[in-house]
Every structure is written in C-alpha cells, then in structure tokens.
Amino acid sequence: MNKIGQFITTVVIGGFAIVLGLLIALSMTRSPEEPSSTLGETLDTYPKNLSFSALLVPDVYGQDWIAGLVVCPGATEQQLGEGGVDVAGIDFVDGKVAEDENYFVTVSVNQEYQVEKLNRSQVDLCSGVLEQVEMAKAQGQDAPPLRGIQPGEPLQFLRGDDQMLQQGADNEDAPAWQFVG
Numbered sequence: 001m002n003k004i005g006q007f008i009t010t011v012v013i014g015g016f017a018i019v020l021g022l023l024i025a026l027s028m029t030r031s032p033e034e035p036s037s038t039l040g041e042t043l044d045t046y047p048k049n050l051s052f053s054a055l056l057v058p059d060v061y062g063q064d065w066i067a068g069l070v071v072c073p074g075a076t077e078q079q080l081g082e083g084g085v086d087v088a089g090i091d092f093v094d095g096k097v098a099e100d101e102n103y104f105v106t107v108s109v110n111q112e113y114q115v116e117k118l119n120r121s122q123v124d125l126c127s128g129v130l131e132q133v134e135m136a137k138a139q140g141q142d143a144p145p146l147r148g149i150q151p152g153e154p155l156q157f158l159r160g161d162d163q164m165l166q167q168g169a170d171n172e173d174a175p176a177w178q179f180v181g
Contacts, residue, residue, distance in 0.1 A: 038060070038061075039123060052158055053155075054157075056152065056154055061106050061114070065106045065107070065109075067150055068104055068149035069104070072126035073098060073099045077095065090117075100119060100121070101119060102123075103116065120176075122177070123157075123177045124177070124179065127178055157180065158178050158180050159177055159178075
C-alpha cells in the first residue's frame, strides 16, 4: 500500500475510534429519561376484549427504569424510609397510605425514584399483597404492605375484580385492572 493509502486508512480508523469513544462517553453521562408513559395510561390503552396483561417496568416507563415497588394502603412513611425509598409524591393520611390509593414507585438505573399514584378502583396493585399481610398478622408476624418488583420480573394484570373474575363476567364499563403477580 502506498503512503496515501496508509494515510487514508489511518485517518478513517482514527476517526472511527474517536467517534466511538465520544458515543460511549455521552451514553455514560446522560441522565435517565423521564418515564415515557405510566402504568395507568398503558393499561387504559388495552383493548376491551383483552383481560390479561404482562408488562415489564422498562416497557412501560422506558429503558432507564428497571424495577419498582408496590406501596399499598396502610404503608407508613417509616416503613418506606427504612427501605431507603424517597417518599416525595406519596400522600399519607394519619401517617399511612389511604385505603383507596396505591402507588407504584419505579427505580432507575441511577437509583432515582418516580412515584405513580393509582386509584384502586382503576388499577388495584394491592389485593394480593394485603391478603399476604393479613395472613402474616394471623401468624403473629409483622409484614409491611409493600411488594418489590425485581428487574426483569413481569407485572401481570387481570381485568376486573375478584368477583367478576370468578364469575367470568365481562363488564364493558372500564373495569379495574388487578395486579396478580
């Protein structure tokens, strides 16, 4: 190869290495994207004839949001604080989360928190969690009304409440979604 060919090859390879290095550096310094949607919005867009949904946290909130925490009625600020959860955005009534509300707290790759408040009549995250809390109390154990969602763990929902699901009824009046695991 002559000197001009060597020079062109060197410039192309060097330029490629510089651009690649810049892309890597920029991706490492960017902050997490704001969530692209919410759980409530995502479930609202499902067709009425579908009664089951399985979602991953990044599918709903964006690739930077990887895990979550279900916060149920009765959860206290102290219980959340012990877990290192930022309670900004969570409303407490008499020191606890109200009976008609539940929250989904998402966690980013940079350990930032985003809180989504959900009315239990629309999206009930807590029926199963509260049943487990009651069973623990019956056995003399103290379990907080919280449930962690690990990275890669699917959020599974059924449309409707327990009674509707057992009877197989189809309510077209926008039935609630219930978290089942």
